Amino acid sequence: MTADALNYRALTGAALAATLDDVARLRIAVFREYPHLYDGDLAYERRYLHSYRDNPSAIVVGAFDDGRLVGASTGTALKGHDPAFVGPVAGAGLDISRVFYCAESVLLAEYRGRGAGHAFFDMREARALASGHDISVFCAVIRSDDHPQKPGSYRPLDPFWRARGYRPLEGAVAAFDWKEIGEAPESTHRLAFWWRRLSP
Numbered sequence: 001m002t003a004d005a006l007n008y009r010a011l012t013g014a015a016l017a018a019t020l021d022d023v024a025r026l027r028i029a030v031f032r033e034y035p036h037l038y039d040g041d042l043a044y045e046r047r048y049l050h051s052y053r054d055n056p057s058a059i060v061v062g063a064f065d066d067g068r069l070v071g072a073s074t075g076t077a078l079k080g081h082d083p084a085f086v087g088p089v090a091g092a093g094l095d096i097s098r099v100f101y102c103a104e105s106v107l108l109a110e111y112r113g114r115g116a117g118h119a120f121f122d123m124r125e126a127r128a129l130a131s132g133h134d135i136s137v138f139c140a141v142i143r144s145d146d147h148p149q150k151p152g153s154y155r156p157l158d159p160f161w162r163a164r165g166y167r168p169l170e171g172a173v174a175a176f177d178w179k180e181i182g183e184a185p186e187s188t189h190r191l192a193f194w195w196r197r198l199s200p
C-alpha cells in the first residue's frame with residue numbers, strides 16, 4: 001500500500017445511504033481506541049447515523065484502498081442535526097444556519113500519516129461552502145491528561161486542528177452518551193467544540 005493507493009470519494013444521497021453500514025463498522029473498530037473507548041454495536045450506530053441519511057447537505061468522504069472502505073469522515077449542516085450538538089453551538093453565539101458540522105473521522109491505523117486527515121477536512125469544507133455554510137465546527141472528546149487508559153504513544157490531534165485553522169469554541173461543550181469499554185450501559189461523555197470560518 002502506498003499513499004497514492006488511497007482513493008477518496010465524496011458520497012451523498014443514495015451513495016451515502018448505501019455506505020452507512022460500512023461507516024458504522026469503521027466507527028466501531030476505530031473508536032475502540034483511546035480517547036473514545038467506544039464499545040459500539042450496529043444498533044447504536046444505525047440510530048446515530050440515520051440523521052446523515054435524512055439530511056440533503058450530508059456528506060461521507062470515503063477513503064478506499066482497492067475498493068475497500070478503510071476510512072470515512074462525515075459532515076452535515078448543523079441545523080436540523082442532533083440537539084445535543086446544536087444547543088452548545090447556538091449557546092456560544094454562532095448563527096446555526098451558517099454552521100456545517102464536521103462529525104467523525106475514522107481511519108484504520110495502518111493507513112494513518114499519509115494525508116487522509118487533510119483530505120477529509122478539504123472535502124467536507126468544500127461541501128460546507130457549496131451548501132451555503134461559512135463556518136465549520138467539530139467536536140473532540142474531553143479526557144483528563146492522566147487518564148489511566150491513555151497509551152504512552154498517544155499523540156493528540158490538537159496541533160493538526162490548529163494548523164487547519166481551527167480553535168476551541170469557548171464555552172461550548174456537548175454531552176453525548178455512549179457505552180464505554182468495560183463499563184455498564186451508556187454513560188455521558190463531554191465533547192469540546194472547535195471552529196473556524198471558511199472562505200472560498
Ligand SMILES: CC(C)(COP(=O)(O)OP(=O)(O)OC[C@H]1O[C@@H](n2cnc3c(N)ncnc32)[C@H](O)[C@@H]1OP(=O)(O)O)[C@@H](O)C(=O)NCCC(=O)NCCS
Nearest residue numbers: 030103104105106107111112113114115116117118159160
Ligand atoms: C483523524 C485521522 C482520520 C487522521 O488521519 P491521519 O492519517 O493521521 O491524517 P493525516 O495523515 O492527514 O495527518 C494529519 C496530521 O496529523 C499529524 N500526524 C499524523 N500522523 C503523524 C505521525 N505519524 N507523526 C507526526 N504527526 C502525525 C500531523 O500533524 C498531520 O498533519 P501534517 O502532515 O500536515 O503535519 C486518524 O488519525 C484517526 O482515524 N484517528 C482516530 C480517530 C480520531 O481520533 N478521529 C478524530 C476525532 S473524530
